[in-house]
Amino acid sequence: MTDTSADLVILGGGSGGYAAAFRAAELGLSVTLIEKDKLGGTCLHRGCIPTKALLHAAEVADSARDSEQFGVKTTFDGVDIAGVNKYKESIVSRLYKGLQGLAKAHKVNLVEGTGTFVGGTTVEVDGQRHTGKNLLLATGSYAKSLPGLELGGRIITSDDALTLDYIPEKVVVLGGGVIGVEFASVWASFGVDVTIVEALPRLVPNEDEFASKQLERAFRRRKINFKTGVRFTGAKQDDNGVTVSLESGETFEADLLLVAVGRGPNTAGHGYEEAGLAMDRGFVPTDERLRTNLPNVYAVGDIVPGLQLAHRGFQQGIFVAEEIAGLDPRPIDEAGIPRVTYSHPEVASVGLSEDAAKEKYGSGVQTFTYDLGGNGKSQILKTSGAVKLVKAPDGPVVGLHLVGDRVGELIGEAQLIYNWEAFPEDVAPLIHAHPTQTEALGEAHLALAGKPLHVHS
Numbered sequence: 443m444t445d446t447s448a449d450l451v452i453l454g455g456g457s458g459g460y461a462a463a464f465r466a467a468e469l470g471l472s473v474t475l476i477e478k479d480k481l482g483g484t485c486l487h488r489g490c491i492p493t494k495a496l497l498h499a500a501e502v503a504d505s506a507r508d509s510e511q512f513g514v515k516t517t518f519d520g521v522d523i524a525g526v527n528k529y530k531e532s533i534v535s536r537l538y539k540g541l542q543g544l545a546k547a548h549k550v551n552l553v554e555g556t557g558t559f560v561g562g563t564t565v566e567v568d569g570q571r572h573t574g575k576n577l578l579l580a581t582g583s584y585a586k587s588l589p590g591l592e593l594g595g596r597i598i599t600s601d602d603a604l605t606l607d608y609i610p611e612k613v614v615v616l617g618g619g620v621i622g623v624e625f626a627s628v629w630a631s632f633g634v635d636v637t638i639v640e641a642l643p644r645l646v647p648n649e650d651e652f653a654s655k656q657l658e659r660a661f662r663r664r665k666i667n668f669k670t671g672v673r674f675t676g677a678k679q680d681d682n683g684v685t686v687s688l689e690s691g692e693t694f695e696a697d698l699l700l701v702a703v704g705r706g707p708n709t710a711g712h713g714y715e716e717a718g719l720a721m722d723r724g725f726v727p728t729d730e731r732l733r734t735n736l737p738n739v740y741a742v743g744d745i746v747p748g749l750q751l752a753h754r755g756f757q758q759g760i761f762v763a764e765e766i767a768g769l770d771p772r773p774i775d776e777a778g779i780p781r782v783t784y785s786h787p788e789v790a791s792v793g794l795s796e797d798a799a800k801e802k803y804g805s806g807v808q809t810f811t812y813d814l815g816g817n818g819k820s821q822i823l824k825t826s827g828a829v830k831l832v833k834a835p836d837g838p839v840v841g842l843h844l845v846g847d848r849v850g851e852l853i854g855e856a857q858l859i860y861n862w863e864a865f866p867e868d869v870a871p872l873i874h875a876h877p878t879q880t881e882a883l884g885e886a887h888l889a890l891a892g893k894p895l896h897v898h899s
């Protein structure tokens with residue numbers, strides 16, 4: 443058995459792990475990064491990037507199909523899934539190469555193999571021990587299923603959906619959260635008959651109710667079927683298809699059932715419990731400085747309870763690197779992390795929902811909703827949707843919620859407004875370029891500041 447040592451040993455090279463590695467290296471620390479699969483993790487290889495490539499291909503298909511409404515004649519001959527997959531894979535592989543180059547440039551000691559936490563701050567890989575002055579756990583998450591629902595064959599997860607080499611005719615999507623809604627959106631654009639089943643009363647149930655209603659309206663127009671507030675009871679598959687049963691007694695026949703019921707922490711079988719790491723339902727709780735219960739052992743990303751998003755993982759990784767380098771970084775405010783669902787239309791938000799704000803600040807919470815019907819650029823794009831602001835009583839804007847095509851790109855401004863605790867009066871005088879969709883944010887703040895421009899109050 444041989445030993446290596448470093449200032450920081452990291453288990454898992456996904457968003458959280460590699461961000462910590464790069465930032466620590468920039469700060470002059472020696473880093474060992476252990477990865478059993480591919481640097482980049484879920485987001486790059488099975489998550490954010492490939493799904494957004496599919497969503498863009500879907501947008502292109504919609505544009506081709508709907509071009510006549512802009513006076514442009516095209517013929518839509520269908521979707522060549524091999525071509526779509528080639529496009530998607532070319533993006534992933536270009537970014538993967540870039541990431542490998544960055545790891546080299548930062549002189550990160552990249553160890554390929556499966557690591558086991560063996561106690562202290564030591565991880566063992568193929569008989570070799572890597573001990574850090576500090577250890578960071580960043581082993582990510584996996585697609586969950588429901589009790590009694592066995593994955594395989596026609597019952598698939600997002601990992602399988604990303605590698606399909608054909609376009610199914612009919613799909614049932616179990617779960618109306620971000621991942622389910624994004625795949626439903628892609629498939630609908632590819633001409634698939636899609637039904638979403640969600641046990642909670644609305645799609646994207648973690649968003650403000652306003653956003654769910656807007657999205658549901660748009661999905662109805664797009665003929666995406668959805669059943670909300672109803673429990674799934676079982677699925678049976680054979681050579682011809684899968685039959686999905688609901689508690690209501692309804693059944694649906696489909697080619698595939700996509701199970702998108704959330705992601706569980708990938709924390710089993712890595713020696714965590716044996717090493718004395720405190721766990722809560724498989725997750726690794728941390729304090730606000732991302733410390734676990736064990737000395738000099740930190741955790742980031744999807745294994746830490748909270749939002750499972752790549753940019754949260756990036757920021758947490760940077761935080762841990764700066765923390766161990768003694769820079770005393772500011773703890774991360776979870777509510778200040780922007781959230782985007784990249785469906786057609788998109789749903790984007792930062793801060794508190796109206797309900798959460800009322801719980802925190804009482805009934806004096808103010809809201810204002812600006813319809814994209816009044817926004818020139820949205821009309822040019824022929825997208826509908828709205829912007830909703832939530833304001834604390836006599837206080838700043840504490841929640842921003844947007845629905846509409848491309849509104850994900852507006853979340854940067856929304857995030858500054860929330861994180862800088864801006865009052866409507868601070869934002870109202872800021873000039874928004876015309877015609878852009880950002881004007882919708884400007885108009886909503888003008889209205890909340892008592893000086894609406896293109897709105898009758």
Ligand SMILES: Cc1cc2nc3c(=O)[nH]c(=O)nc-3n(C[C@H](O)[C@H](O)[C@H](O)COP(=O)(O)OP(=O)(O)OC[C@H]3O[C@@H](n4cnc5c(N)ncnc54)[C@H](O)[C@@H]3O)c2cc1C
Pocket residue numbers: 453454455456457458459476477478479480481482483484485486488489490491493494555556557558580581582583600621708712742743744745750751752753754755
């Ligand atoms: C379909 C889908 C779409 C998504 N879209 C978005 C999006 O648009 N935007 C967004 O912000 N987030 C998105 N996410 C979520 C995002 O991918 C995750 O939040 C992010 O990848 C979490 O980063 P992480 O570092 O915690 O874990 P991961 O990225 O999962 O990385 C963990 C790494 O650890 C490695 N590992 C695990 N165990 C071991 C071991 N014992 N030894 C060695 N290596 C190990 C794994 O191989 C993996 O590479 C999406 C996720 C999915 C599934």
